[in-house]
Amino acid sequence: MITSPGLNLEQYWQILPPDWPGGFLWHWLVFTIIIIVFVLLLVMGYIWLERRGMGRMQARLGPNRLGPFGLLQPVADAVKVLIKEDLVPTNADKVVHLLAPIVAFTPTLMIFAVVPFQNGALLADLNIGILYVVAISSVSTVGVFMAGWGSNNKYSLLGAMRNVAAVVSYEIPLVLSIIGVVLIAGSLSLNQIVLAQDIPFILLQPLGFLLFFIAGCAEINRSPFDLMEADSELVAGFHTEYSGMKFALFYLVEYAEALAIASIITTLFLGGWRGPLLPPWLWFVIKVIIVFFVMVWTRSTLPRVRIDQLMALAWKFLLPLALINLLITGIQVLAWPDALPWGVIFLNFAIAVVLVLLWSKLFKLGWGRVEV
Amino acid sequence: MFRERERVIDLFEMVSGQRLLYNFMRVGGFNQDVPEEFFPALEKFIRQMPRYINEYEQLLKENEILLARAKGVGILPREMAISISASGPVLRASGVEWDLRKVAPYSVYDRFEFDIPTGTVGDCYDRYRVRVIEMQQSLRIIEQAMRDIPSGPVKSDVPQLIRPPVGEAYGCIEAPKGELGFYLVSDGSIAPYRCHIRAPSLLNLTALREMMVGWKIQDAIIIFGSIDITMGEVDR
Numbered sequence: 053m054i055t056s057p058g059l060n061l062e063q064y065w066q067i068l069p070p071d072w073p074g075g076f077l078w079h080w081l082v083f084t085i086i087i088i089v090f091v092l093l094l095v096m097g098y099i100w101l102e103r104r105g106m107g108r109m110q111a112r113l114g115p116n117r118l119g120p121f122g123l124l125q126p127v128a129d130a131v132k133v134l135i136k137e138d139l140v141p142t143n144a145d146k147v148v149h150l151l152a153p154i155v156a157f158t159p160t161l162m163i164f165a166v167v168p169f170q171n172g173a174l175l176a177d178l179n180i181g182i183l184y185v186v187a188i189s190s191v192s193t194v195g196v197f198m199a200g201w202g203s204n205n206k207y208s209l210l211g212a213m214r215n216v217a218a219v220v221s222y223e224i225p226l227v228l229s230i231i232g233v234v235l236i237a238g239s240l241s242l243n244q245i246v247l248a249q250d251i252p253f254i255l256l257q258p259l260g261f262l263l264f265f266i267a268g269c270a271e272i273n274r275s276p277f278d279l280m281e282a283d284s285e286l287v288a289g290f291h292t293e294y295s296g297m298k299f300a301l302f303y304l305v306e307y308a309e310a311l312a313i314a315s316i317i318t319t320l321f322l323g324g325w326r327g328p329l330l331p332p333w334l335w336f337v338i339k340v341i342i343v344f345f346v347m348v349w350t351r352s353t354l355p356r357v358r359i360d361q362l363m364a365l366a367w368k369f370l371l372p373l374a375l376i377n378l379l380i381t382g383i384q385v386l387a388w389p390d391a392l393p394w395g396v397i398f399l400n401f402a403i404a405v406v407l408v409l410l411w412s413k414l415f416k417l418g419w420g421r422v423e424v
Numbered sequence: 425m426f427r428e429r430e431r432v433i434d435l436f437e438m439v440s441g442q443r444l445l446y447n448f449m450r451v452g453g454f455n456q457d458v459p460e461e462f463f464p465a466l467e468k469f470i471r472q473m474p475r476y477i478n479e480y481e482q483l484l485k486e487n488e489i490l491l492a493r494a495k496g497v498g499i500l501p502r503e504m505a506i507s508i509s510a511s512g513p514v515l516r517a518s519g520v521e522w523d524l525r526k527v528a529p530y531s532v533y534d535r536f537e538f539d540i541p542t543g544t545v546g547d548c549y550d551r552y553r554v555r556v557i558e559m560q561q562s563l564r565i566i567e568q569a570m571r572d573i574p575s576g577p578v579k580s581d582v583p584q585l586i587r588p589p590v591g592e593a594y595g596c597i598e599a600p601k602g603e604l605g606f607y608l609v610s611d612g613s614i615a616p617y618r619c620h621i622r623a624p625s626l627l628n629l630t631a632l633r634e635m636m637v638g639w640k641i642q643d644a645i646i647i648f649g650s651i652d653i654t655m656g657e658v659d660r
Binding site for chain 2: 110111112210276353356357359360361
């Protein structure tokens, strides 16, 4: 059964059976609109939350002029950016420069096709859902690199290079920590994964959650891993040479990616749309916002790491721990094939704490000076 | 950071009437006495400031990322620091116990009790530590100064135009960034024949190459920040 916010899809479902092509077209149209509205609204909410939240944490006010609590500030920003002149550097590769924001934005939007907002309420219930997410989410890196290359600016290129390096490295622990969840749920479909979470997987997979959160933050370049647009070093990274609508698209990509990662974390670890009392889609939105708030919190607390330290963290810390986590999860699933007992929660938390503390003593973060 | 800065600026504004260019010192004293609400405000500030500093210490002193970024980065060896005539926190972080307020006390600084914090290695982390401890020491000095400050006239009777004797003079103070010196040559007229300002930022900046070669671009930012320069002082 398919239902969705504000719209009774059950009725059209009875008129148009799903195997009929017209039925799918309607389904496609409705969910595309829902996804776009969801992404745009939540991105605006995110921008507001980030600026206000960070303002509070840094003992300032944040935007508070436009609308109640400055809620309309993102709208004003959008209008400002849209009416700005679109500048293209003289020596830029015009075609690549133009295509880059589109290539970066489209995959980010496509991720939401498989994210369930409610039981069964998703554009396409792929049986390989999470695999699709992993595959699609790395494509926007191509857009970022195109932007860096096409701008003909050394800082842009440097930022783009860092991004590619970070994404390639962090993809591995990211996927490995997903596999733990998949092993327990027994399915790659995101809807099935949510249905399998009688106990939220954050409790069964605390280490996996931690690894996924860190790797996810690095993948979408949130602080402390925001190396690709480190404002104090690279001006603005890969989108230094962008203005107007193209810049707005990159800005949108940044937050839409954060939204995508928050949605995936919610779906995989926090029980997705499941929750008491409130309607499921509201639970989903609430959890997504909470995850994003934690990201804002880390951003305003931690300083930025260096590029070699970023790499070292991925390969020396996250990767081994992800492998160990996978091994432990595999053994547990073998030992209790039907359902993991509650006692496993405490065991897994203990394992996570011990492993993190132990491993942090074992590896060295980055290297020192280069002899010249 | 701006929370504390705002409070300090408020205090400056009370004394001088300006928020940025505190031009209230005159030859022979000040242009006016401090307003009566100044001392209660200062007292309140001294009470609150240690709490703010502690907050930053908790956040940053043993922050894993800060340690990884700043420890051992941009080392300025002791000999090099002396030979490029660095001063202020940059020099002290390299392990030289040199503070003009102690080694050549001017004004009333010989009456105050305070410590000179020094680093051991001379890396970015040492420079950061030295600065934080200096803030705490400054609070100590202000506390003592506030206790001992006498009341009375704030400006002595000095003629409008001063004709110093022929000759030259050099006066220097320990500014937050280092030794700030003024060298004047007088030919006996009302205007100096030559005037040179020894700006600490410019001289500290000459150490940049020594610290920076071999590090990554990202380290350049943190090294640059740890020297704490004011570009207006460098580019004159």
